[in-house]
Amino acid sequence: MKIQLLIISLLLAASSLYARSLDKVFQLLPQPQSVEVFPGKGIMHTDLKFVSTAPGTPVPILGALTDVLPRAGRGGKGLYLQLSGQNVPDSPEGYVLVVNDKGVIVTARTEAGLFYGCQTLEQLLEDSRDFGREIPQMKITDYPAIAYRAVHLDTKHHLDRMEYYYRMVDRLARYKVNAVIWELEDKLRFTRRPEIGAPNAISKQEMQALCRYAKERNVEISPLVQGLGHAGFILKHHWELRENPASDWEFCPSDPRTYEVQFDLYLDALEAMPYGKYLHVGGDEITAIGIDDRCKATGKTAFELQMIWLKKVCRFAVEHGRIPIFWDDMPLKYAGIWELVLSDKSEEEVAKVWDTSKLDEAIGLFPKECVYMRWKYEDAATSAHRRLLKWYHDKGLKVMGATAASAGDSPFMPRRNTRSEYVKGFSQLVADNQLEGILATAWDDGSPHLETVWRGFIAQGEFGWNPSARDIGTFKQVHAQREYGFLPEDNRMDFLDELEKAVFFFDGALVTSGHRNPAWGTSDFTLIGLPDKANPGAWSELYEDKIARAKIEADRYEKIAEGIRKAKAEALRNRYTLQVYEQTNNLQNYPVRLILALNDYDTAKDETARRAALETVAEVCDYFDVMRADLESVYSEIRFMQQPEGFISDLNHHNHLASKTNNSDWWYYYEIPMIRKVRAWMK
Numbered sequence: 227m228k229i230q231l232l233i234i235s236l237l238l239a240a241s242s243l244y245a246r247s248l249d250k251v252f253q254l255l256p257q258p259q260s261v262e263v264f265p266g267k268g269i270m271h272t273d274l275k276f277v278s279t280a281p282g283t284p285v286p287i288l289g290a291l292t293d294v295l296p297r298a299g300r301g302g303k304g305l306y307l308q309l310s311g312q313n314v315p316d317s318p319e320g321y322v323l324v325v326n327d328k329g330v331i332v333t334a335r336t337e338a339g340l341f342y343g344c345q346t347l348e349q350l351l352e353d354s355r356d357f358g359r360e361i362p363q364m365k366i367t368d369y370p371a372i373a374y375r376a377v378h379l380d381t382k383h384h385l386d387r388m389e390y391y392y393r394m395v396d397r398l399a400r401y402k403v404n405a406v407i408w409e410l411e412d413k414l415r416f417t418r419r420p421e422i423g424a425p426n427a428i429s430k431q432e433m434q435a436l437c438r439y440a441k442e443r444n445v446e447i448s449p450l451v452q453g454l455g456h457a458g459f460i461l462k463h464h465w466e467l468r469e470n471p472a473s474d475w476e477f478c479p480s481d482p483r484t485y486e487v488q489f490d491l492y493l494d495a496l497e498a499m500p501y502g503k504y505l506h507v508g509g510d511e512i513t514a515i516g517i518d519d520r521c522k523a524t525g526k527t528a529f530e531l532q533m534i535w536l537k538k539v540c541r542f543a544v545e546h547g548r549i550p551i552f553w554d555d556m557p558l559k560y561a562g563i564w565e566l567v568l569s570d571k572s573e574e575e576v577a578k579v580w581d582t583s584k585l586d587e588a589i590g591l592f593p594k595e596c597v598y599m600r601w602k603y604e605d606a607a608t609s610a611h612r613r614l615l616k617w618y619h620d621k622g623l624k625v626m627g628a629t630a631a632s633a634g635d636s637p638f639m640p641r642r643n644t645r646s647e648y649v650k651g652f653s654q655l656v657a658d659n660q661l662e663g664i665l666a667t668a669w670d671d672g673s674p675h676l677e678t679v680w681r682g683f684i685a686q687g688e689f690g691w692n693p694s695a696r697d698i699g700t701f702k703q704v705h706a707q708r709e710y711g712f713l714p715e716d717n718r719m720d721f722l723d724e725l726e727k728a729v730f731f732f733d734g735a736l737v738t739s740g741h742r743n744p745a746w747g748t749s750d751f752t753l754i755g756l757p758d759k760a761n762p763g764a765w766s767e768l769y770e771d772k773i774a775r776a777k778i779e780a781d782r783y784e785k786i787a788e789g790i791r792k793a794k795a796e797a798l799r800n801r802y803t804l805q806v807y808e809q810t811n812n813l814q815n816y817p818v819r820l821i822l823a824l825n826d827y828d829t830a831k832d833e834t835a836r837r838a839a840l841e842t843v844a845e846v847c848d849y850f851d852v853m854r855a856d857l858e859s860v861y862s863e864i865r866f867m868q869q870p871e872g873f874i875s876d877l878n879h880h881n882h883l884a885s886k887t888n889n890s891d892w893w894y895y896y897e898i899p900m901i902r903k904v905r906a907w908m909k
């Protein structure tokens with residue numbers, strides 16, 4: 227053991243005073259706080275021969291390239307691990323990583339820091355292997371800007387396979403995301419209230435096993451069990467607890483039985499997720515509290531009833547060793563500043579109307595033990611939003627930020643660089659104001675495939691750790707390298723920018739009114755008309771704008787398809803994600819193909835051309851079944867594409883697209899009726 231300590235000391239002493247920049251081939255994500263590179267011979271990915279630890283230092287969970295190394299010391303270069311409070315960052319997740327010609331040493335205060343240092347080393351070894359380059363001598367000093375860096379897993383409308391959740395934990399840990407807040411709804415097999423769990427719900431034992439696996443990788447999983455509002459998954463079974471008999475949206479907060487049910491669900495969730503420190507109680511988007519006789523009899527206002535409920539559930543959380551989290555929109559709506567907080571008004575405009583007097587008067591109703599989750603899914607640095615954060619600070623209330631990797635803005639693709647610019651902006655605000663943490667939400671309103679959301683999750687890893695390190699363009703390039711093994715100059719993921727743009731036409735291509743954008747619920751819709759066989763050309767004139775857009779989107783589709791083809795051929799890993807993008811591209815192109823086929827028919831020059839065009843229309847209709855089968859074959863590799871037998875849908879106050887059908891028909895909300903309409907027209 228003395229020899230091991232001597233080697234460690236030599237390694238540390240070997241750091242030169244003359245630093246230089248890191249070879250651009252080595253792109254770490256998240257970007258470390260400090261990297262010093264020194265002259266001298268470094269190491270290749272094949273050079274490390276063993277793992278050795280200082281006395282009392284455990285070996286953390288290692289990555290694929292280091293876990294294969296023996297734990298017994300031997301000749302050659304090694305990976306040396308030690309726990310120490312000397313010359314390391316104060317952060318419990320901080321570490322120092324030193325590379326020289328004798329090996330690698332990782333030093334940290336805690337096992338979490340050792341784990342993250344080894345994750346960083348894994349990326350260096352990966353780049354050395356992928357690009358045949360020597361890892362230079364260097365010293366990395368690293369720690370997170372934000373202590374609690376979480377993503378949101380929303381399973382209200384679908385479940386993925388359990389093995390995918392295990393892979394998800396590994397991926398989060400790789401990018402130093404250290405928490406998940408899991409919105410369960412009916413996807414946990416509640417034992418105290420078994421009627422609530424869906425037939426395919428995850429058992430408490432399965433969830434406990436996953437949470438232990440996550441804990442070993444420094445990922446903490448906490449439950450979100452919706453309460454007061456968003457309660458359809460409960461109130462479709464418990465009509466007696468409804469505030470409004472015609473709606474399953476809200477509990478009655480004045481009925482003691484409400485808390486009996488709510489607390490039973492909390493207990494099951496806490497037992498299923500035993501290592502988390504939070505209990506998220508929901509509490510957002512309430513529309514009808516205080517209208518039934520039980521509430522009227524209290525003489526309390528709707529806002530008072532809301533806050534009475536909050537105090538009760540917060541007390542329960544604290545009594546059971548958890549910190550309560552509460553979405554904060556309802557107090558802001560009560561105070562009349564909600565729309566202002568959502569706006570991007572200037573400081574001058576905000577100053578004229580900013581008024582927190584209602585909040586000031588009601589401050590006694592705000593539980594101090596609660597964390598108020600301040601959610602804003604776009605620009606978080608607006609004037610009104612900053613004023614609100616200051617109000618929370620001045621009142622001594624704890625706040626956590628919530629941005630979005632997916633905010634229900636499209637059924638199939640998050641937009642704006644997978645919303646990474648919003649993740650970056652809010653992360654910077656959280657770090658600047660020393661808030662309790664940051665959550666990247668991923669709402670299941672349109673139930674996008676999680677692989678299309680992952681770049682936003684990884685952005686939370688990047689910017690939650692180091693908010694100011696990179697701009698969005700550079701982050702996207704490094705993401706492509708880390709996830710797929712593409713060098714930045716290859717630009718292999720440029721197709722993803724185009725795929726995000728294609729969503730806009732797809733969402734409304736086949737309708738003249740209505741929308742399927744799930745952010746605020748689907749609506750009634752009117753499908754486009756069909757060509758009049760007796761009046762050629764009239765249809766194309768009527769839909770001139772749609773046809774022009776369809777031609778642009780047809781070219782975009784080909785560009786995306788070629789980009790994906792090249793990416794699949796060159797990728798070193800994560801080809802499944804590229805397959806998901808490929809099928810998403812095919813789906814988004816389907817309305818384009820149908821519109822252009824109808825246009826060809828409507829503008830045919832003679833009867834022969836007209837018959838040929840009609841055959842093409844029929845082929846496009848038939849192709850739908852092929853496209854759908856291919857998409858669902860790929861998507862279903864990790865997710866269940868329909869609800870299980872016996873599943874009871876709720877009334878769905880928000881009218882989410884993903885709750886339209888228990889099978890997968892909702893994915894093709896306009897396409898299925900449009901094909902039916904076209905086939906009837908062709909007869």
